[in-house]
Amino acid sequence: MDIQLRVENVSKTFVLHNQNGTRLPVFHDISLTVAGGECVALNGHSGSGKSTLLRSLYGNYQPDGGHIFVRHRGGWVDMVSADARDVLQVRRYTVGWVSQFLRVIPRISTLEVVIQPLLEQGADRQESEHRAGELLTRLNVPERLWSLAPATFSGGEQQRVNIARGFIGDFPILLLDEPTASLDVANRNAVVQLIQEAKARGCAVVGIFHDEEVRQTVADHDYMMAIAATDREVTA
Numbered sequence: 001m002d003i004q005l006r007v008e009n010v011s012k013t014f015v016l017h018n019q020n021g022t023r024l025p026v027f028h029d030i031s032l033t034v035a036g037g038e039c040v041a042l043n044g045h046s047g048s049g050k051s052t053l054l055r056s057l058y059g060n061y062q063p064d065g066g067h068i069f070v071r072h073r074g075g076w077v078d079m080v081s082a083d084a085r086d087v088l089q090v091r092r093y094t095v096g097w098v099s100q101f102l103r104v105i106p107r108i109s110t111l112e113v114v115i116q117p118l119l120e121q122g123a124d125r126q127e128s129e130h131r132a133g134e135l136l137t138r139l140n141v142p143e144r145l146w147s148l149a150p151a152t153f154s155g156g157e158q159q160r161v162n163i164a165r166g167f168i169g170d171f172p173i174l175l176l177d178e179p180t181a182s183l184d185v186a187n188r189n190a191v192v193q194l195i196q197e198a199k200a201r202g203c204a205v206v207g208i209f210h211d212e213e214v215r216q217t218v219a220d221h222d223y224m225m226a227i228a229a230t231d232r233e234v235t236a
């Protein structure tokens with residue numbers, strides 16, 4: 001399969017401006033590639049920078065140096081230097097983000113929340129609703145909830161609505177931030193199956209999976225975050 005994501009020599013240091021400009025190096029010189037159909041799991045102890053790297057891949061954090069090339073509509077976009085407009089285009093068509101947390105928008109129904117990414121990609125409403133219904137059913141979100149806004153849903157229900165929303169778009173690259181955290185076994189298995197199906201259709205996946213069994217099932221490779229937090233030199 002073709003390479004979809006190329007991370008080259010990426011480093012990140014947080015500068016805490018409200019704490020005397022303290023510099024907190026998180027990772028240094030990370031390089032990795034992810035091909036279509038492949039899943040790379042970011043691994044390493046708590047605080048080793050997994051979330052920071054994943055957020056950098058999505059353009060949420062600005063690395064200090066290096067490149068994050070994503071294959072976008074036949075070309076390459078470097079998320080490190082891309083302007084905001086290009087980052088938004090990449091997020092609309094190319095890179096999907098699935099986390100355990102739903103950003104609840106008041107008064108918008110569950111079905112509407114789930115279909116939004118697909119509509120933004122230009123899909124037909126009826127087909128989008130059909131696909132959303134399939135996903136919500138697989139994730140055990142009862143149909144009586146679909147017309148309600150998820151603001152009042154339980155944590156687990158919101159999480160499953162968010163996963164349906166994350167998997168509905170036909171993204172060539174998916175970034176998964178602990179998508180199975182705190183799900184019960186049946187729903188965890190449903191998410192594992194969604195990940196396997198995404199890989200089978202050629203999606204390149206990068207994820208953080210604290211659940212060892214899930215990681216072993218879906219990941220083709222582990223990327224070990226190298227620098228131990230305790231070894232990092234924190235300077236002010």
Ligand SMILES: Nc1ncnc2c1ncn2[C@@H]1O[C@H](COP(=O)(O)OP(=O)(O)OP(=O)(O)O)[C@@H](O)[C@H]1O
Binds near residue numbers: 014024026045051052
């Ligand atoms: N926005 C931020 N500003 C300053 N420091 C941050 C910020 N986000 C993360 N950090 C620091 O960067 C380091 C790496 O955090 P990160 O959340 O990436 O680790 P992680 O490997 O995902 O941890 P966990 O497994 O516990 O979720 C931590 O020391 C954290 O305190």
